[in-house]
Amino acid sequence: MVTGKAGGRSRVTAVDVAREAGVSISAVSRVFTPGASASSKMRAKVLAVSERLDYMPNAMARSLMTNRTHLIGIIMANFKNPVYLSILDSFTHAIQQRGLRSLLFNVSRGDDLEASARQIMEYSIDGMIVSAASMSPLLSDQCRRRGIPLVVFARHPRNVKANVVTADNVAGGRLAARLLIERGYRRMAYVGGPETVSTSLDRGSGFDQALAEAGLDRVRRVNATDYGYDEGYEAVSRLLNGGDRPEAVFCANDIMAMAALDAARYDFGLRVPEDFAVIGFDDIPFAATKPYRLTTIRQPMDAMVRQSIDVLTDQISAPDVSPVTRILPCSVIERDTVRSS
Amino acid sequence: MVTGKAGGRSRVTAVDVAREAGVSISAVSRVFTPGASASSKMRAKVLAVSERLDYMPNAMARSLMTNRTHLIGIIMANFKNPVYLSILDSFTHAIQQRGLRSLLFNVSRGDDLEASARQIMEYSIDGMIVSAASMSPLLSDQCRRRGIPLVVFARHPRNVKANVVTADNVAGGRLAARLLIERGYRRMAYVGGPETVSTSLDRGSGFDQALAEAGLDRVRRVNATDYGYDEGYEAVSRLLNGGDRPEAVFCANDIMAMAALDAARYDFGLRVPEDFAVIGFDDIPFAATKPYRLTTIRQPMDAMVRQSIDVLTDQISAPDVSPVTRILPCSVIERDTVRSS
DNA sequence: TTAACGCCTGCAAGCCTTTGCAAAATGGCG
DNA sequence: CGCCATTTTGCAAAGGCTTGCAGGCGTTAA
16 A cells, blocks of 8 residues: 555544644644643644644544444435425434434435444434334344444334334324314314324324214225325225215325315315315415415424434433333314314 | 543444454555455454454554545535435446545534535535535635535536536526527516525526517516525516516525415416416425426536536546536426427 | 465554553642 | 743553555465
8 A cells, every 4th residue: 555545535633733733642632632632832833733634533433433423323224205304304303413423314215224224323323313104123223232322213113122202193183183073074084104103094083083982983984005195095085975964174294185175176176175175284384375275284393303313412421221112192283274263 | 541532432443453354454454455455364263253253443543644534525505495305316326336425514604614624625625516506706715725625516606716516507498498589479478586696597597589580678686685485475476467467487496386386276366277377396396296286497416516527536536637518408397387389 | 295376364563542550740847 | 040830742652443565375377
């Protein structure tokens, strides 16, 4: 290895700075290590030279020694629902605020979540956030074995041992049911997502519970094949074409609710909210636009993100505490797709 | 440093595997280095032990030697427009496909782009993609000095020396104008984003050009304070309230176009497309929903992403080629907000 | 059977930091 | 001015991996 190695031009390193400033390498290191002892003369000298040479400590070499990478892995699956853009926004922001960096992994195209996780682990990240429908217990095992704090976001898988931060989806479903009942609707249906997804399941079962408590039965239930607009449209059309046409639907997310609204109005000539009510879930920005004005159940996303990062950083600094689970309450955002009294 | 250091339990390393398998460390390394020479016996033995011990090479240590991190930095600013979710989807997917990883940086809240870039550089990333409104020349300088390939995505700043992959926004603007002219509209207006953003500027000037060529003048132009729905709504209301009411508007993105449509229909009682035409830009999924059916100009996002990554990886393997700029054509997606003949 | 030839493999140096330890410098105080 | 208590500072050893070099071994040809 004689000349400039494989990659780009060799960076300026701490030895260059040390030589130039006439100090030891350790001194340079200490100037760039918060909390290390260095006289102000020293600090000034090193900083000046670093500035001039455009020196910057090499994070890789550093992490080799410190066993900290300041990298947080984010595993995401849903790139179709705009809520996830704002979730990503909040997460990356919160992560950067704390001086950490986000390593983003996309597991949407059925790419093996397991395999991705392994890849991530090569980087010995400090912590990991998973926001993906399928959360395998093997992943959480991997993390525990390697001592990597993990929080499962907006999902509540029963069979994994990890931190969980989620909205209270069951309670959210109940909220929807009670609103509908209170407003005099009687024949309700639920439009869920794919059958395996715990959020959809929880929202549905909360809905059913509250219905049952009021002595009502859910008329029907359909599951969309995916969480998108088209899939929702198709599912709702199926629902409205069948017998037992409901007076109200509760949808597992806003996108499907918007599809429901469109299908009801444009294809079935239903008046909303007079003939037919629709409730969504999430409160995405589009739900508030003029043509929709969707009544919906809101998850406290900001709080969820904040708590996730809190839990994660706590766990990073104190690795041996046992996993916590935080369940945050939803609220109803009332607009115009449920009649007002 | 006697006992378990700062971070989690110490990982299993190549020496563990080597000892256990009765081979040298180099052997282990070579088994995990594609293209290195190792007999199949060797390989089998090492792989078996690695499996059992759950060994995985440490990417940090590796990159220290190879000068390659396999990390691609993505700098993004716009977390409000859903197009960026699909862009992120495509990028992360393409990056993973090539065995690389995405380090995502959020510079939306006016966080200094410069400062973020510096942070990113500490990780000595292999390449960087910037999709942010403001692209400072200093950033591209930083990259060039450090030998980090850089591509500017969906933006065409004149004053930076870097790879550029973007849609032909000027031509896109012309497309919009010509469609409108051909369909008999005469009094046009443009609704742009903040005045400093090159995409909005280019789209507007292409629009103006084509109008001028047809002997028409743009009636008015308004700029929204941001690219969102509410800002668009406000801008369009201003436009329609003023004198010289136009018969058609071209909006710098779909979100504002949707806002325009809503404002025109709900607040001004205009019939679209009979009395009033609207054209957007981007072709986001919501533009296709029943209440909108928006006619719009589409950027070839997938191709743009693919080319960006191609350019980037080319540049990574051959660092000394000069920057390229690729400008891809837009197309019109015709739906129902411009009359059909 | 022996020599020449290749493929494997191990050795050890190097990548860029951090950090325990001990020596040097500083400062306060009598 | 000398002594002791603190800082500062430098040395050198990690940390986990890659890789040039040279010796080892198995193979083929004579």
